[in-house]
Amino acid sequence: MLKFGIGQAVRRVEDRRFLTGHGRYTDDISFEGQLHVAFVRSPHAAARILAVDTADAAAAEGVVAVFTGADLDADGIGGVPAVARVKNADGSGMQAPKRPAIASDAVHFAGEAVAMVVATDPVAARDAAELVVVDYDERPAVVDPLKAVEADAVVVHDGTPSNLCFDWRQGKAADVDAAMAAAHQVVEIDIVNNRVSANPLEPRAVNATIDAETGQTVVYTNGQGVHGLRGILADAVFKVPADEFRVVMPDVGGGFGMKIFLYPEHVAVVYAARKLRRPVKWTGDRSESLLTDAHGRDLRTHARLGLDADGRFTAFEVSTVANLGAYASQFGAMIPTSAAAGLATTVYAIPVAALHVKGVFTNTAPVDAYRGAGRPEANYLIERLIDTAARATGRSPAELRRINYIPTTAMPYTNAMGTTYDCGDFALMQSRALEAADMAGFAERRRQSAAKGRLRGIGMASYIEWTQGNPKEEVRIRFEADGSATVLVGTQSNGQGHETSFAQVAAELLGMPFDKVRVMMGDTAQVRTGGGTGGSRSLQMAGSAIRLASEAVVERARSIAAEKLEAAAQDLVFEDGRFTVAGTDLGIDMEAVAKIALDAGAPLDESRTFDRPAPTFPNGCHVAEVEIDPETGRVEPVRYVVADDFGKVVNPMIVMGQVQGGVAQGLGQALMEHAVYDDDSGQLLTGSFMDYGMPRAEDMIFLDIRLYEDLPTASSGLGSKGCGEAGTIGACPAIMNAINDALIAAGADEIDMPATPARVWAALGAARRTAAA
DSSP states (O other): OOTTSTTOOOOOTTHHHHHTTOOOOGGGOOOTTOEEEEEEEOSOSSEEEEEEEOHHHHHSTTEEEEEEHHHHHHTTOOOBOOOSOOBOTTSOBOOOOOBOSSOSSEEOSTTOEEEEEEESSHHHHHHHHTTOEEEEEEOOOOOOHHHHTSTTOOOSSTTOSSSEEEEEEEEOHHHHHHHHHHOSEEEEEEEEEOOBOOOOSSOOEEEEEEOTTTOOEEEEEOOSOHHHHHHHIIIIIIOSOGGGEEEEOOOOOOOTTTTSSOOHHHHHHHHHHHHHTSOEEEEOOHHHHHHHSOBBOOEEEEEEEEEOTTSOEEEEEEEEEEEEESSOOTTTTTTTTHHHHTTTTTTBOOSEEEEEEEEEEOSSOOBOOOTTTTHHHHHHHHHHHHHHHHHHHTOOHHHHHHHHBOOGGGOSEEOTTSOEEOOOOHHHHHHHHHHHTTGGGHHHHHHHHHHTTOEEEEEEEEEEOOOOSOSEEEEEEEEOTTSOEEEEESOOOSSSOHHHHHHHHHHHHHTOOGGGEEEEOSBTTTOOOOOOSOTTOHHHHHHHHHHHHHHHHHHHHHHHHHHHHTSOGGGEEEETTEEEETTSSOEEEHHHHHHHHHHTTOOOOEEEEEEOSSOOOOEEEEEEEEEEOTTTOOEEEEEEEEEEEOBSOSOHHHHHHHHHHHHHHHHHHHHTOOOOBOTTTOOBSOOSTTTSOOOOGGGOOOOEEEEEOSOOOTTSTTSBOOOTTHHHHHHHHHHHHHHHHHHHHTTOOOOOSOOOHHHHHHHHHHHHHHHHO
């Protein structure tokens, strides 16, 4: 094995430039004649726009132009489309009102843009934005999705019959009803999956300019894939050929799903650049991010689980109201439906299941994919429900799960929703996690906590994830004059370490020094196609394509080496980057062969596309342990163990970093994160980090992460399964099950996320009052 090859914990090569301030982000890019944008945003959650007076703003010093929605409408600029659409249960299409880049008739959530000021510097733009006068006719707002589906609810969009975007069903409802009726016991639960904000370190930004030589509109932005963004801009918004646009994504400071999408600001800034024929830049501030970034989660769910007399699950039923926000975002309709449904029964052998999801509009920011995108929501629900079932049946949570896991002998296994898992040993992963967590010693640790006046709880959650996103990925390997190789790939790093892990794969397969391999991404002028980053697809897709391209390079190099060595190609052995004639020490290395090919005008460059035969299914088990201070309600995680099956691991250090980040985000949602709107006004009450809780270093603890490679998958050319979202999928239910274990032991009722000190303290106080009565 090479020192920097597959399986090695290589330090990330990109970190040097990040840590020394040499990263190049969208806001770092400026051009001669650079203009800057400030948006005028609605202070109301629901209002008609009666008039927009831009005269004073347009006359302000430094202002070049002021645009309104009417300007974009007059030029035929399309709105931001809802790309993923679902069908109603009756087969009809969902309702998806147009989302304008700049509102012209009405606003539907606080923070929606109503005008755009373009000026010579950002301060002038912001000052002039204050001079724009908008005459609003304020309307009643609705922010609660359950209220939004009531018959007499305020309708968010004029001209629509109701707030229902879709009424979607999947599964065998009649079979579920029959199984529930025959069940020995039926357990029910109501769950709120709280709304959260992604809050990447780098806010959204876009800088558009016109290339004087090509005439292309060049769009620099921070996202999760250049090709998807270019396609929507060209096809749906500006209605021009895609080659009129070049999209470039430099370094990106975090995405978490939220940066996948085309946003109104992309459209508006690009419009201004094309209109003015000058470079135009916008970088959002933190308040704009909290107001207008796509939020995540926000579900209200009732679920039932049927069990037989032996504790085996017989049926599963889910009814969810999903808050979509003011508009159907790019993939917003897919997240609570098809993205969640395929894994609704997760790792359990449940014969029949049925899902019913109503997607509703409210006067809030649109909701879309956030780390895990449907899978954390589904896993949280079933893992909470199983703990409830364990208490109802008098079994331990571990035992109830163990007797219901899909056995390895059943693989490949098709679950009740029609998804086929190729491999997985879920009982083994649980036993590994429980052993590492010292479940046997928990009772003594609980006793010790009680002696200190603390409550202690333990919770577990098994999980399974399926890797989604575009099922194709092309990679091109290009050899340079300096003897290095460039790997051109269509995924997009948001900080995950692609430049390191992709280089490791290529370096090993090509037998080249690690420092002679460079990874290039994020530019439609350099990379022909690409599926971007999302759905934990990057390594298993790009890595598999790198393998195919590398193998093609090696085979071409073999014939050149054979000619040079005056030997038959079939007699050459390729190992550690060197072709040798079998049984001799006569040989030539890959770099020398590459130079021969380059000098001959026929470089070893090769492109290959990996076409994924099926998703991969990373899985594992999380075990969390918490202490609660009953006097304050503060929850402190004290132990955390993760056992993960990601198949073949390319870089354990990077994988562990991904799990750590995922757990941190799951912990944040479980304990503190919550985007809250005022019920009456529709104002965002958590519009800054003074109000929106975010986990800090002191909130995290050491994570005991165990990576197992027993079951590589045949669905990936490397045997690897995705890892980027797994931590979040397992963390929320494990932490909440631990908290509720402690609360129930103290006589309190279960609570939902986020388990803030106030909520925990209130639950314990109610229990004390009940006991006293």
